[in-house]
Amino acid sequence: MAILSKKNPIDLLFSVITAIASFSVIIFIIGILFVLIKESSLSIGKFGIIKFLTSTDWDPVKESFGALTNIYGTLLTTFLSLIIAIPVAIGIAIFITEISPNFLKGPIGIAIELLAAIPSIIYGMWGLFTLSPVMSNHVEPFLKKITAGIPFVEILFRGTPMGIDILTASVILSIMIIPFTASISRDSFNLTPSVVKESAYAIGATKWEVIKNIVIPYSKLGVFGGIVLSLGRALGETMAIAFVLGNNHRITTSLLDAAATITVTLANEFAEADKDIYLSSLFYLALVLFVMSFITLAIAKFFLLKAERKYSR
C-alpha cells in the first residue's frame, strides 16, 4: 500500500484521516440507497417495479399507488425548463466570453452567481405571489390567443389560464438552472485555445463565424455536460415549484394544467402520510428519483470527462 509505506507517523495519520473523509461519502450514498430500498420494500412488494412505474393511479384513500404521473411531471417540467434555459444561458456565456467589453464581464458574472445563490424557497414564494398572477393574467392568455387554431400546438394551451401549472413551474425552474448552464458553458468556451480563434480572425472571419465555427464546435461536449448537470438540478428541485404546480396526479397534454413531480409529491404528502403502504410508496418514489438523478449525473460526467480528454491532448 502506497499510503502506508511512509514512515512518518503524522503523514500516516494525515493519510488515514483524508481517506476516512473520502470513504465516508461513499458510505453515506450506500447508506441512503439502503434506507430507501428498505423503507420502500413494502411498496415494491405490493406493486412491483413495472406496475409501479407504469400506473397512473395515485389514490391514498384506496391505497393504490403508481409513479407514472409523477415521473411524467418531473420529465416534462425539466424538459420545458431546459428548452427555455439553454438558449438564454448559452447567449449569456457567448456574451461574456466573446462579445462583452472587459468592464462588464465582472458585474454580469457576479449577477449570475447571485442568481444561483438565491434559496429555492424564495423562488417558490415569488412564483406564487408574483409570477403566477402575471402568467395567468398576461402571458398565458396571450399564448392561448396566438396559438388558437394552430393544430397540435393549440392542445398545449387548452384550459383556463390559472398560473398554477406546468408552464409557470417550468419558467421558475429555467430561471434557477440558467446560472449553472451559463457558468459551465462560459468555462467551456474559455477552453477554446485563443491561437485557433486568433487564426480565424486573421483570415478574416467575423465574430459570428468564429463563435459558430470555432468556439461552439470546440466546446460542444462541455456545454452538453453542463446542460445535463442542470438537468440533474431541475429534476430534484422541490420548494421552488411546490407552490405553483398544484400537485395534481393526472397526465395532461395542456401546459396550463396542474401536474405533480416526484419532489413536489414528496414535499406535499410526506408529513401527513398515515398508512404504512402510503409512506412506503413515497419512499419508493424517492428511490425512483435517486436512480433517475444517478443516471443523469453519470451521463453528464461521461461527457465532461470526454471533453476534458479531448482538450488535454
Place this chain on the structure above:
Amino acid sequence: MKTIMKLALAIALVLSFTNAEAAVTLNGAGATFPYPVYSAWAFDYNKITGVQLNYQSIGSGGGQRQITERTVDFGASDDPLKPEQLQKDKLLQFPAVIGGVVPVANVENVQPGQMKLDSDTLCKIFLGEIKSWSDESIRKMNPGLKLPQGEITVVYRSDGSGTTAIFTHYLAETCPAWKDKVGAGKAVKFPVGIGGKGNEGVANYVKRTPNSIGYVEFAYAKQNKLDYTQLKNKAGNFVVPGFESFEDAAESGDFDPKKDFYLWLTNAPGKGSWPIAGATFILLAKEKADVNKNIVKFFDWAFKNGDNKAKELTYVPLPKSLKDKIRAYWKANGLQ
C-alpha cells in the same frame, strides 16, 4: 483574570441549578393545525410552573408514528385513532381543542356569509357535477342573489392535511356518491379542480380566480376575511360558521370516553351546529405513568385557564361538559 474565571464559574453554577430545577421537559410531536395554541399555552404554563413543553408540528401522521414508537412523550393528531388501534399500540386518546373547516367562495356581488349551500350541492360542486353558480339547485337556495354564469373552479389542498380529512369526511358522510367515488382522507384523489399548497395556497387561488370555491380552516378564513358560505346542517338549519356554531357542534357531538373519544365531529346533530368541525387529539403511551401525569397536569391547566388564549387564536375551546368527561377519563386511567 482570576476574578473573571470565578465569575464564569459562578454563572455556570447558577445556570446549572436553574436547569436542574426546570428539569421537567415534555416532548410532543404531531399535528400542525393546533401548533399555535399548544405553543401559546406552553409559554404561559412555563412562566407559572417552569415546566418546559416542546411541541414539534411535524404532521398528524408523524405524531401517530412517533408516539407509537415511543420517541416522544405525547403525540397529537387531527384524526382520531380507532379504539382497536389504540388498544393494539397501548395508547390513550383525548380531544384538546376544536377547529372548523369552512367553504370559501369567490362569486361576484356575493358578500361573506350570504351564499347558502347544503351538503348535496357542495358535494356535486366538488364532484364536478354542478358546473355553474347559476345551477338551479343553488339558485333555489339563494333566491335573493344574482348568481353569475361562469364555470366554477374547485380549489383543494394539494398537500396532505387534517383540513382535507375533516372536509372529505363530511362529504363522505353526507353524500353517498362522494363516498363511492372519492372517499375520505388527508389526501384524496379530487375528481376536478386545482390544488393549492396549505391554507394560504388555497386562499390565494380562491381570491384570484373568479367563480371559484375552496375550503380552509376557520381561523384562516377569519383572519384573512375570506368569503365563507352558510351551510345547511343535519337539523335542517342554515348556519354561519363561528364560535357559537362550532361550540354547538362540540356540545351535541357524542364524544364517548369508552371509545377513547373516537369521533368525527362532522354533521353534528345540534340545531345550530356547524356541520364541518373536528377535534384535534392528544395521544399518550399507557405505560409512561409519570410522564403522563405531567402532561395531563398541563392540559388540565390549559382547560381551566387557556380558553381565552385559544379564542384569541380563533380556536374553539372544548365545552365544559366535554372537559368533565375528559377529566373522568384521566381519573379512570389513573392519570390524575
